[in-house]
Amino acid sequence: MSQRVVVVGVGRVGLPLALYLADHGHEVTGLDVDPSHVESINAGRMPFLENGAQEVMDRVRATGRFRASVTTEPVGEAEVVILTIGTPVDEHLNPVFNALEKVLASIGPRLRKGQLLILRSTVSPGTTEYVRRHLEATTALKIGQDLFLAFCPERIAQGHSFKELPKIPQLVGALDDESRARAAAFFRPLVETVLESDARSVEIAKLFCNVYRYIDFAIGNEFMMLADQQERDIYEVLRLVNSGYPRGGLKSPGFTGGPCLYKDGFFLVDRTPFPDLLTTAWKINESVPAYLIAGLRERMGSLEGKRVLVAGLAFKRDIDDARNSLAYKAIKVLKRYGAEPLEHDPYLAQGDFAALVAQADALMVCTNHSHYQEQGLAALAAGGETWVADVWNVYGLGQVFFHAPDDLPSEPA
Numbered sequence: 326m327s328q329r330v331v332v333v334g335v336g337r338v339g340l341p342l343a344l345y346l347a348d349h350g351h352e353v354t355g356l357d358v359d360p361s362h363v364e365s366i367n368a369g370r371m372p373f374l375e376n377g378a379q380e381v382m383d384r385v386r387a388t389g390r391f392r393a394s395v396t397t398e399p400v401g402e403a404e405v406v407i408l409t410i411g412t413p414v415d416e417h418l419n420p421v422f423n424a425l426e427k428v429l430a431s432i433g434p435r436l437r438k439g440q441l442l443i444l445r446s447t448v449s450p451g452t453t454e455y456v457r458r459h460l461e462a463t464t465a466l467k468i469g470q471d472l473f474l475a476f477c478p479e480r481i482a483q484g485h486s487f488k489e490l491p492k493i494p495q496l497v498g499a500l501d502d503e504s505r506a507r508a509a510a511f512f513r514p515l516v517e518t519v520l521e522s523d524a525r526s527v528e529i530a531k532l533f534c535n536v537y538r539y540i541d542f543a544i545g546n547e548f549m550m551l552a553d554q555q556e557r558d559i560y561e562v563l564r565l566v567n568s569g570y571p572r573g574g575l576k577s578p579g580f581t582g583g584p585c586l587y588k589d590g591f592f593l594v595d596r597t598p599f600p601d602l603l604t605t606a607w608k609i610n611e612s613v614p615a616y617l618i619a620g621l622r623e624r625m626g627s628l629e630g631k632r633v634l635v636a637g638l639a640f641k642r643d644i645d646d647a648r649n650s651l652a653y654k655a656i657k658v659l660k661r662y663g664a665e666p667l668e669h670d671p672y673l674a675q676g677d678f679a680a681l682v683a684q685a686d687a688l689m690v691c692t693n694h695s696h697y698q699e700q701g702l703a704a705l706a707a708g709g710e711t712w713v714a715d716v717w718n719v720y721g722l723g724q725v726f727f728h729a730p731d732d733l734p735s736e737p738a
């Protein structure tokens with residue numbers, strides 16, 4: 326059944342969802358405070374990279390079922406309102422609630438009887454209860470009777486929304502049965518599986534998904550450093566651990582940045598006297614750029630005056646999103662050692678990669694973009710003397726540190 330849906334916050338998560346909903350027959354308005362964003366969407370241009378999104382945008386615009394707006398009027402006309410605003414932590418790593426408070430203040434007066442309000446941003450435990458309290462205190466609406474409220478988190482991996490939205494089980498958490506039933510009924514035609522629970526269990530489940538992944542990557546990074554201290558390469562050790570062993574599955578190392586994984590653990594630590602596992606994972610992941618730079622420095626003697634090419638600025642493979650990317654941490658550390666960082670990213674900082682490699686004394690692969698894999702070792706073979714820190718193993722040598730051309734196979738792939 327087609328419904329009028331407003332998605333509040335059409336960013337990396339909200340826009341693909343809004344397009345997906347419109348593509349499935351709903352009449353969707355994407356609401357955002359960023360006018361340039363809204364303008365780009367209404368002109369039919371995706372404001373960022375997301376696989377398949379432009380095609381869906383072209384299709385739904387042709388049906389007239391999708392538009393974007395900076396004003397909140399559409400909230401009053403909607404049957405379903407979905408909040409997908411950003412939920413960051415501040416400089417002290419405490420969750421910031423301002424954005425949620427602001428959005429409730431702006432849409433609150435427009436909410437009316439019979440609507441379903443879905444929280445989709447990642448939030449700290451208890452936020453759904455906070456929203457209920459806030460709305461019952463500031464409007465005449467009673468949750469579960471007049472207005473229906475559910476927490477239904479987004480769990481896609483950025484860049485893969487359209488593949489994952491229908492496949493990933495949709496978690497639906499609520500504080501009352503009627504809200505839960507209405508939210509589950511909304512999602513059932515859109516996804517293969519709906520899992521229902523109470524709001525707080527779902528809030529925690531969403532955080533555990535991300536925190537588990539973050540800790541898993543931290544183990545990969547810690548083991549990379551431990552193997553390196555034993556003068557062995559982690560990729561050889563991973564081959565031995567993971568090949569054919571049913572209890573293997575160790576993660577490879579890499580730069581683990583981005584707007585989500587690092588922060589979500591800090592949504593959980595305020596009540597535990599033992600937050601060490603979460604905070605240690607953060608310290609390990611954040612230390613990878615400095616560890617690799619120390620490794621280059623050891624091999625090169627000094628980085629003073631050396632040109633180091635930072636390859637990849639996005640926080641992960643094949644996207645154009647640089648939020649909380651550890652590449653910028655690498656650039657800061659390099660400058661501190663007196664090096665001259667050169668920057669390349671196929672999506673964020675154009676430039677001829679081969680020409681930059683030729684200028685560089687060292688290369689750090691910060692993002693495992695397929696662009697670097699596709700260029701292969703040929704780019705390095707042609708580039709002259711270069712030390713390489715390839716924590717992702719994009720060049721397939723199974724060596725985190727190597728020297729080109731000496732360590733390259735005689736016939737580069």
Ligand SMILES: NC(=O)c1ccc[n+]([C@@H]2O[C@H](COP(=O)([O-])OP(=O)(O)OC[C@H]3O[C@@H](n4cnc5c(N)ncnc54)[C@H](O)[C@@H]3O)[C@@H](O)[C@H]2O)c1
Nearest residue numbers: 334335336337338357358359410411412428446447479483
């Ligand atoms: N990016 C991901 O891969 C991902 C995956 C799963 C969950 N999440 C979670 O989803 C949420 C959104 O993340 P994102 O990456 O899409 O963030 P984002 O910054 O890309 O998008 C948020 C959007 O909300 C808009 N906005 C902020 N305040 C607003 C307001 N008061 N009214 C209307 N619009 C407003 C911003 O202008 C922005 O366009 C976060 O809680 C995040 O943790 C993100």
